[in-house]
Amino acid sequence: MEKIAILVDSGSDIDIKKSEEFGIYMMPFYVNLDGKFYKEQFELSPDDFYKWMEKNEKLPKTSIPSPGELKEKFDQIVNDGYEKLIIITISKNFTGFYNLCKQMDYNKLDIRVIDSKSVALTTGLLAIYGKKLIDDCLDIDEIVEKIEKKKQESKIFFTLDTFKYIIAGGRVPRAFGKVGELLNIKPIILCDPNDGKYHIVKTCRGEKKVIKEMEKLANEYLGKLDKYYMIISNAGYKRGQEILEEKLESFKEKSSLFLTSKIAPSLGVNTGPGLFGFGFLPLD
The missing domain is CATH 3.40.50.10170 (Rossmann fold)
Incomplete structure (x- = not known):
């Protein structure tokens, strides 16, 4: 061996x-x-x-x-x-x-x-x-x-409380961030396994709509899988993680391994406090 x-x-x-x-x-x-x-x-x-x-x-x-x-x-x-x-x-x-x-x-x-x-x-x-x-x-x-x-099959979706940090880190266009702050737009961001970069896949007005969209994403991806590892994470916003765990409870129970995490400071410098989201890795 x-x-x-x-x-x-x-x-x-x-x-x-x-x-x-x-x-x-x-x-x-x-x-x-x-x-x-x-x-x-x-x-x-x-x-x-x-x-x-x-x-x-x-x-x-x-x-x-x-x-x-x-x-x-x-x-x-x-x-x-x-x-x-x-x-x-x-x-x-x-x-x-x-x-x-x-x-x-x-x-x-x-x-x-x-x-x-x-x-x-x-x-x-x-x-x-x-x-x-x-x-x-x-x-x-x-x-x-x-x-x-x-x-190539793993995915992570997350939302931010503010565009300020991700803009300062050069992750999204500055003009988009200004609109987001003015209109209380919350993004849902994907780290795409095709290029390893952040992409905004959805924008929502307010946290409640963000949660609903994340439920839809979970149904779209995890609903098709029989076996997978799953995570739910936060960056200084434990309540957001708890709400998401409640909404995705059935997917947690179905997962082969469920973990929670707190986003590392080295990543948090570009997202700021207020982040929460979920990710998964399909299994054979």
């Missing part, structure tokens, strides 16, 4: 607890608050981060780990007895971590790097799926092939 490990970045929303539970390694990103860098998950929790954003109303800076830190993580994985490593990163459109991993020269491990073309826990779901394939004793080539195929 091949000794294969899986590594994700902290933008995958695999927190410390989930990392331990599923046996997945995690590499934290950094967030700069008031001139000091913090390792998210380890030194900065999502709750503390979103409280800081609400108080300061500005866009923090983020950064990826250094090559030296990544090498240290690789050394740890080798010392833990692994010979091969699959790295699954959030979309390379939002981070330089994918390119860093591809450029690393490290000959103690057979390393494969996968761009999930997604964000948050849908990337984490791919890692959990990959870990299951390892436990099923598939070889690394088969696992990578299956993950590459599955990532």
Whole structure:
């Protein structure tokens, strides 16, 4: 049996607890608050981060780990007895971590790097799926092939409280954001697995209509599936997540694995507090 490990970045929303539970390694990103860098998950929790954003109303800076830190993580994985490593990163459109991993020269491990073309826990779901394939004793080539195929089927839909942060991060046109703020328009955004970018798939007037549209999306996609992993997430807006969980209760019960998450600070800098949404990964 091949000794294969899986590594994700902290933008995958695999927190410390989930990392331990599923046996997945995690590499934290950094967030700069008031001139000091913090390792998210380890030194900065999502709750503390979103409280800081609400108080300061500005866009923090983020950064990826250094090559030296990544090498240290690789050394740890080798010392833990692994010979091969699959790295699954959030979309390379939002981070330089994918390119860093591809450029690393490290000959103690057979390393494969996968761009999930997604964000948050849908990337984490791919890692959990990959870990299951390892436990099923598939070889690394088969696992990578299956993950590459599955990532095209995963989706995450979310809404925002304000366009301010996503506009500042260059994610949507500024003119559209101004209209959205004036008319109380709430977007439903998809991270499209075809290009790994954000796309606005629907606009609604007010939160109630957003919830109804998300119910429709769940019926459209999950209603056709027999087996899937499912997530519901929030960024500093637990009530939105709770309402969505209520509305999607039947899909939660049907899922093979249901998880909740808090959006990592490294992603939250471009969405702001007030986000909530759901995602899924179809299974065979």
